[in-house]
Amino acid sequence: xxxxxxxxxxxxxxxxxxxxxxxxxxxxxxxxxxxxxxxxxxxxxxxxxxxxxxxxxxxxxxxxxxxxxxxxxxxxxxxxxxxxxxxxxxxxxxxxxxxxxxxxxxxxxxxxxxxxxxxxxxxxxxxxxxxxxxxxxxxxxxxxxxxxxxxxxxxxxxxxxxxxxxxxxxxxxxxxxxxxxxxxxxxxxxxxxxxxxxxxxxxxxxxxxxxxxxxxxxxxxxxxxx
Amino acid sequence: xxxxxxxxxxxxxxxxxxxxxxxxxxxxxxxxxxxxxxxxxxxxxxxxxxxxxxxxxxxxxxxxxxxxxxxxxxxxxxxxxxxxxxxxxxxxxxxxxxxxxxxxxxxxxxxxxxxxxxxxxxxxxxxxxxxxxxxxxxxxxxxxxxxxxxxxxxxxxxxxxxxxxxxxxxxxxxxxxxxxxxxxxxxxxxxxxxxxxxxxxxxxxxxxxxxxxxxxxxxxxxxxxx
DNA sequence: CGCGGCTTTGATGTTCATCAAGTAAAGTGG
DNA sequence: CCACTTTACTTGATGAACATCAAAGCCGCG
Numbered sequence: 001x002x003x004x005x006x007x008x009x010x011x012x013x014x015x016x017x018x019x020x021x022x023x024x025x026x027x028x029x030x031x032x033x034x035x036x037x038x039x040x041x042x043x044x045x046x047x048x049x050x051x052x053x054x055x056x057x058x059x060x061x062x063x064x065x066x067x068x069x070x071x072x073x074x075x076x077x078x079x080x081x082x083x084x085x086x087x088x089x090x091x092x093x094x095x096x097x098x099x100x101x102x103x104x105x106x107x108x109x110x111x112x113x114x115x116x117x118x119x120x121x122x123x124x125x126x127x128x129x130x131x132x133x134x135x136x137x138x139x140x141x142x143x144x145x146x147x148x149x150x151x152x153x154x155x156x157x158x159x160x161x162x163x164x165x166x167x168x169x170x171x172x173x174x175x176x177x178x179x180x181x182x183x184x185x186x187x188x189x190x191x192x193x194x195x196x197x198x199x200x201x202x203x204x205x206x207x208x209x210x211x212x213x214x215x216x217x218x219x220x221x222x223x224x225x226x
Numbered sequence: 227x228x229x230x231x232x233x234x235x236x237x238x239x240x241x242x243x244x245x246x247x248x249x250x251x252x253x254x255x256x257x258x259x260x261x262x263x264x265x266x267x268x269x270x271x272x273x274x275x276x277x278x279x280x281x282x283x284x285x286x287x288x289x290x291x292x293x294x295x296x297x298x299x300x301x302x303x304x305x306x307x308x309x310x311x312x313x314x315x316x317x318x319x320x321x322x323x324x325x326x327x328x329x330x331x332x333x334x335x336x337x338x339x340x341x342x343x344x345x346x347x348x349x350x351x352x353x354x355x356x357x358x359x360x361x362x363x364x365x366x367x368x369x370x371x372x373x374x375x376x377x378x379x380x381x382x383x384x385x386x387x388x389x390x391x392x393x394x395x396x397x398x399x400x401x402x403x404x405x406x407x408x409x410x411x412x413x414x415x416x417x418x419x420x421x422x423x424x425x426x427x428x429x430x431x432x433x434x435x436x437x438x439x440x441x442x443x444x445x446x447x448x449x450x451x452x
Numbered sequence: 453c454g455c456g457g458c459t460t461t462g463a464t465g466t467t468c469a470t471c472a473a474g475t476a477a478a479g480t481g482g
Numbered sequence: 483c484c485a486c487t488t489t490a491c492t493t494g495a496t497g498a499a500c501a502t503c504a505a506a507g508c509c510g511c512g
Contacts, residue, residue: 065373066452073365085365088351089358094366117351121344125314128343128354132315135361139299139311140320142365146372146411147291150468177491185372187469192492208477208491226293376500403459413501418460434459 005030010055010106012079014130017122029112035059035099037174042083044096050107052083057103058165058174061085062182063095072183074138075100077165084134100174145184148226153184154194155223158204162213170212231256236281236332238305240356243348255338261285261325263400268309270322276333278309283329284391284400287311288408289321298409300364301326303391310360326400371410374452379410380420381449384430388439396438 005011005027006020018026032055035041041052044063059082062072073095076082086093087110117124145153157180161171173180177195178188198204203219205212213219231237231253232246244252258281261267267278270289285308288298299321302308312319313336343350371379383406387397399406403421404414424430429445431438439445 063369065369066450067373071369071373073369085358085362087358088354089362094362114351117354118347121347121350124343124347124350124354125340128314128350128357131354131357131361132311132313135357135365136311136315136320139361139364139368142368142372143289143291143297143299146368147293147297176489178489188490189470189492190468196492224292402457404457414458415460415502416500422460 008106010079012053014081014123014126017126018116018120022116022120022123025112026108026116029109031107033105033107035103035105037099037102039099041097041099041103041105042093044093046093047091048083048087048093049110050083051081051087051110051113052097053106053108054078054080054082055104055106057099057105058101059103060098060100060175060179060183061095062098070182071185072179074141075160075165075183081130081134084131085138088131100179148223150186150190151194151197151222152224152226153186154180154191154198155219157184158198158211158213159216159219159223161211162216169216170210173209173211234332236305238279240307240349240352243352244342244346248342248346248349251338252334252342255335257333259331259333261329261331263325263328265325267323267325267329267331268319270319272319273317274309274313274319275336276309277307277313277336277339278323279332279334280304280306280308281330281332283325283331284327285323285329286326286401286405286409287321287323296408297411298405300367301386301391301409307356307360310357311364314357326405374449376412376416377420377423377448378450378452379412380406380417380424381445383410384424384437384439385442385445385449387437388442395442396436399435399437 005015005023015023015026035057041059054076056078059076060072061074061076061082062070065071073085076097082097082105083093085095117127145156148156161173162169165171175183177191181188181191195204195206198219199206201218203213203215205214231241231249241249241252261283267285280302282304285302286298287300287302287308288296291297299311302323308323308331309319311321343353371382374382387399388395391397401409403417407414407417410417421430421432424445425432427444429439429441431440
């Protein structure tokens with residue numbers, strides 16, 4: 001399981017900036033792990049001493065609201081630093097991270113990462129940029145979703161999985177209807193209602209969790225219109 | 227106007243970590259400026275080559291949505307790095323920043339800041355932490371607001387200005403009713419309606435933009451209840 | 453003085469959550 | 483492997499929360 005980081009095919013642009021000796025040290029300070037679908041990587045309140053890098057799979061970042069219901073903050077995909085949100089500001093995770101597909105994760109000791117940042121100026125700039133992008137992405141997405149009507153949100157989420165995650169007009173939803181509601185702020189019933197509506201209007205085909213986009217232009221129009 | 231950074235009374239914890247010669251260089255690479263209420267510091271699309279640090283006053287970070295309406299993302303207060311959101315990930319600002327009170331700002335050249343980050347490892351960690359906090363704060367606030375009913379949102383915003391910004395149960399709102407709506411996602415009419423309701427119920431006093439909290443416990447209850 | 457922007461209140465309609473009820477699917481224990 | 487329980491999915495009916503529309507008063511400003 002333990003691959004040398006020098007040859008890691010997944011090594012992101014971030015770690016490409018490291019010097020050879022640093023990359024070698026990285027090999028010694030990381031571990032790798034597979035999490036199965038619905039397995040928890042970290043829980044809200046867990047102490048932060050590692051840094052998770054998603055190589056393969058899909059995870060959700062979520063948190064229980066004061067209403068007692070679960071809310072999904074974002075979906076992370078391969079090459080994302082999935083613990084970026086909590087790692088520098090708090091001693092404990094503010095969110096729970098759960099695999100929504102079988103996921104292959106690279107785990108780096110936080111002490112080592114901090115050392116790298118302190119010693120390698122270029123690397124620290126790269127991390128700053130990546131972090132800024134990650135956060136901006138989340139804020140922009142949440143902003144967009146909260147300004148859409150239900151039909152627009154469903155259109156958005158279908159296009160998100162089709163274009164951003166699976167790069168295919170036909171794909172299997174990694175989330176239940178309830179989870180989709182938790183992600184885009186609507187009730188399970190309405191998720192189903194609007195999916196059915198799109199099916200009746202021949203915008204998509206639905207077969208359980210398999211979604212196929214028939215009229216992508218319409219979805220894009222609805223998504224933009226809000 | 228140009229004060230040496232060594233003696234700057236506003237110098238935040240961030241810059242306290244600098245070495246003496248770096249602090250001196252900071253003096254040479256910064257300028258200071260006063261923006262009057264409703265004056266724009268930067269506009270969406272402006273190129274990012276400076277870093278703004280708010281010494282005194284209050285600014286809003288906002289952006290035009292696809293609906294053509296303005297939306298306020300967050301309010302920044304003294305000691306905040308107000309351009310933190312765009313500065314590392316994009317060549318242009320994604321948001322507009324406008325003073326909502328007369329504001330005193332310290333402007334640092336971005337080149338110099340990048341140099342500091344590369345050369346001073348401790349400083350780069352401090353910036354990472356500050357950035358993480360800023361972003362987390364925004365995400366948590368937006369999350370909280372979007373999960374509240376209108377009355378809860380108004381209660382929240384009154385408490386926000388009272389407790390976080392002005393530290394006083396009586397204060398002058400720096401925002402118009404419309405802007406409050408833009409900040410907490412509701413229409414101007416409903417902002418007014420619920421403020422009036424709170425006034426009738428003797429929860430607050432209103433005199434134009436002057437708000438005085440009478441029943442703070444009730445506000446806290448409503449704010450928490452959602 | 454008149455115009456536009458801010459504030460206020462009331463009436464109306466739409467969007468959406470909630471409630472209810474039923475079917476299908478999936479996990480659990482004997 | 484089957485009965486049992488739970489969880490996911492689905493549809494319809496109802497009502498609450500909220501946006502929109504309309505109208506009027508107020509104030510600052512050219």
